Amino acid sequence: MKTKTLKKNKVNVITLGCSKNLFDSEVTMTQLQANGFEVEHEAKQDDSEIVIINTCGFIDNAKEESVNTILRYAEAKKDGQVDKLYVTGCLSERYKDGLEEEITEVDAFFGTRELPKLLKTLKADYKHELIGERIITTPSHYAFLKISEGCDRKCAFCAIPLMRGKHISTPIEDLVTQAKNLAKKGVKELILIAQELTFYGLDIYGERRLPELLRKLSEVEGVEWIRLHYAYPTGFPMEIIEEMKKIPKVCNYLDIPLQHASDNMLKAMKRGASRTKTTKLINDVRALIPEIAIRTTFIVGFPGETRADIEEMKEWIKEMQFDRLGVFTYSHEEDTSAYELEDDVPEEEKQARAQEIMDFQQDISLSLNQQKVGKTLKVLFDRVEGDYFVGRTEYDSPEVDNEVLVKKENDYLRIGDFASIKITSADDFDLYGDVV
Numbered sequence: 156m157k158t159k160t161l162k163k164n165k166v167n168v169i170t171l172g173c174s175k176n177l178f179d180s181e182v183t184m185t186q187l188q189a190n191g192f193e194v195e196h197e198a199k200q201d202d203s204e205i206v207i208i209n210t211c212g213f214i215d216n217a218k219e220e221s222v223n224t225i226l227r228y229a230e231a232k233k234d235g236q237v238d239k240l241y242v243t244g245c246l247s248e249r250y251k252d253g254l255e256e257e258i259t260e261v262d263a264f265f266g267t268r269e270l271p272k273l274l275k276t277l278k279a280d281y282k283h284e285l286i287g288e289r290i291i292t293t294p295s296h297y298a299f300l301k302i303s304e305g306c307d308r309k310c311a312f313c314a315i316p317l318m319r320g321k322h323i324s325t326p327i328e329d330l331v332t333q334a335k336n337l338a339k340k341g342v343k344e345l346i347l348i349a350q351e352l353t354f355y356g357l358d359i360y361g362e363r364r365l366p367e368l369l370r371k372l373s374e375v376e377g378v379e380w381i382r383l384h385y386a387y388p389t390g391f392p393m394e395i396i397e398e399m400k401k402i403p404k405v406c407n408y409l410d411i412p413l414q415h416a417s418d419n420m421l422k423a424m425k426r427g428a429s430r431t432k433t434t435k436l437i438n439d440v441r442a443l444i445p446e447i448a449i450r451t452t453f454i455v456g457f458p459g460e461t462r463a464d465i466e467e468m469k470e471w472i473k474e475m476q477f478d479r480l481g482v483f484t485y486s487h488e489e490d491t492s493a494y495e496l497e498d499d500v501p502e503e504e505k506q507a508r509a510q511e512i513m514d515f516q517q518d519i520s521l522s523l524n525q526q527k528v529g530k531t532l533k534v535l536f537d538r539v540e541g542d543y544f545v546g547r548t549e550y551d552s553p554e555v556d557n558e559v560l561v562k563k564e565n566d567y568l569r570i571g572d573f574a575s576i577k578i579t580s581a582d583d584f585d586l587y588g589d590v591v
Contacts, residue, residue, distance in 0.1 A: 165193040167203035169228075170292075171221050172211025174348050174384070175319075176244055177292060178301040180209045183243075183270060184290045190279035196292040201231065205239045205277070210246035212318055214486035221246045229260035241265065243273060245318040267319055268304075287332035294537055296571035297344035297380075297553060298337050302330055302368065306350035308387060310414075311425040311493040312454065312485060315350055322351065324359050331371050338377030341571065344535060345372060345381050346552065352386045353395065366398040373404040379573070380535065382552060384410040389427040391436055396443045406549040407444050412452040416471035417464040420457055425492065430471060437475055448550035450479035453512060456505030457485045458496035465508055469515050478523060479556050480516045482509040517583050524557065524581035531591055534559045534576045536568050544568040546576075548586075559586045566590040 166187055170180040184194045195203065206228050210221035221244075231237045240261050247254065248266035255264055265273045271281040291298045305320040306313075334345060349355065356364025372381055381404050386395070388411055399405045415421050418429050440447060453468060472480065484505035487498040500508075536546035537553060543560040546568075551557050559576055561568060566589065568574055576588040 163204050164191065165195070165203040166205045166207060167198040167201075168194060168196050168207045168209065169224060170197070170209045171224060172209075172213060172217055172245065174299045174346070175301055175304075175350070176209050176211060178299045178348065179244070179267070179270075181289050181292055183207065183209070183273070184292075185285055185288055186270065186274055186282060187277070187279060188290065189282050189285055189288075190274070190277075192277075192279070194290070196290075201236050203237070205241070206231075206237050207241045207243060207273070210242060210244035212244070212246035212249045213315065214483065214488070216486075218246055225254070225258055225261065229258050232260045241273060241276070243267070243269070245315075248318045249314065286329060287336050289333065289337070291337070291340070291342070293553070294571065295341045296535065296537075297346060298342045299348050300330065300333060300337070300345045300372075301325070301348050302352070302355050302365075303349040307354065308351060309425055309492070311423065312457065312488065312491060314488040314491050317490055319350060322354050322358055324355050324357070324364075326359060327356075327364065327368050327371055330368060331375065334372050334375045334378060338375050341377075343377065343379045343571065343573075345378055346384060347372075347381065348384045350385060352383055353390070353392055354387075363392055363394075365392070366394045369395075369398050369402060369405055373402045379404060380406050380549060382406045382408055382549075384552065386411045388413055388433055388436055393439060393443070396440050396447075399447075400444050407447040408450070408550055408552065409440065409447060410450045410552070414452070414454050415457070415464070416453075416468040417460075420460060420464050423459060423493075423496075424454070424457060430467075434471075434475070448478040450481075450552070450556065451477050452481045452483060454483050454485050455508040455512060456500040456502075458487075458493060458499055460485075460500055460508075465511070468512065472512070472515060472519070476519055476523065477516070478550060479520075480512075481555065482512045484509050520557070521581070521583045524583070524586060527578045527586060528581055529578065531575050531577045532559070532586075532588075533573055534561075534588075535573050536561075536570055538570060539563070544570075546574075557584050557586060559588060561588055561590065 168180050170177050187194045211217040228240050232240050242261050243265040247264045251264045274281050303324040305322045306316050307322045532548045534546040536544050538545050546559045575591040577591050578586050578588040580587045
């Protein structure tokens with residue numbers, strides 16, 4: 156029995172997980188709106204007749220969050236606060252049968268590539284003419300641009316190919332169309348995302364085409380920054396860095412997950428890399444663009460990891476002086492090749508190792524930030540928070556990297572605008588400055 160009035164044909168889309176999921180949610184919302192639905196992303200009011208949850212299934216914590224969110228709305232449906240509940244995304248792709256059996260309140264589960272099927276269930280049409288159109292849920296001056304789907308790599312720990320399938324590139328002309336439409340809406344920064352950026356084009360053109368894509372996107376009027384996320388280090392094509400150096404619009408920023416420093420661990424993880432080769436790659440990149448900011452991530456607690464492996468990781472982090480660094484704890488994922496190994500590092504020890512690496516990186520980040528004091532940097536402002544305007548340099552991606560704070564009482568800035576900021580002080584992960 157319904158306890159409240161629900162807005163008919165109103166859909167609340169909830170996104171969990173990474174930026175690739177957010178992109179998918181935005182595409183879903185665009186299609187629904189074109190079919191006459193009222194759509195909202197993570198609505199503050201629980202008055203939607205229909206709820207769609209776009210789930211993450213990457214690691215244990217993400218899976219737990221997704222399941223808890225589904226259960227919350229399953230209860231809401233029982234109480235009459237939701238009429239229809241649908242689940243899509245990575246968790247749904249990977250565990251559909253079990254979820255259908257366990258959570259019967261959900262009307263239907265869909266995989267990562269089943270948007271047309273989801274729309275059909277809602278008596279909506281998949282409108283091909285909308286390719287290139289997208290409702291964005293980020294601040295209006297930046298947007299994610301997914302250039303490919305899936306992954307052909309065989310990393311031992313990773314379940315993403317099981318959920319996202321094989322690598323499929325989006326044609327250059329389609330991406331340029333998307334970029335032009337985003338620019339018309341005021342988007343100034345494009346954040347290129349994929350599971351593996353460097354493979355872009357191999358499947359449809361027979362060769363890597365990321366450098367060409369960067370050139371084409373840089374010609375789009377209104378786009379001022381193009382940022383690269385998630386490049387695999389093994390076989391990394393240096394042409395990407397050469398293009399970055401040539402094109403002013405391409406940010407001097409590279410997100411390149413390296414996962415470990417120990418050769419034993421890299422071999423066990425099936426990364427196809429070694430510490431020596433990766434060191435040469437990072438040094439070669441910096442030789443071409445000395446000012447580039449390199450963001451990376453590491454995994455701790457992989458089966459068989461020892462104290463010596465952690466010490467080697469710390470030694471290498473100190474040597475390489477990464478600008479940005481994040482740490483994941485290993486998650487024992489069924490159907491991956493690492494699942495055959497014994498998950499022999501206790502969870503408490505995994506967490507302790509992760510914290511140890513982050514504490515170690517904190518000192519490096521502070522040192523690198525203090526070197527920026529006195530410099531004038533171009534900053535794009537994202538939001539107002541407390542007494543500060545908060546923005547980013549080209550060396551920082553939203554939500555995961557350092558920020559630049561300017562006191563509201565000293566200067567006036569508009570969100571979505573660029574400004575030249577002289578850095579006056581720095582702490583571990585933030586810079587402070589004044590408008591020049």
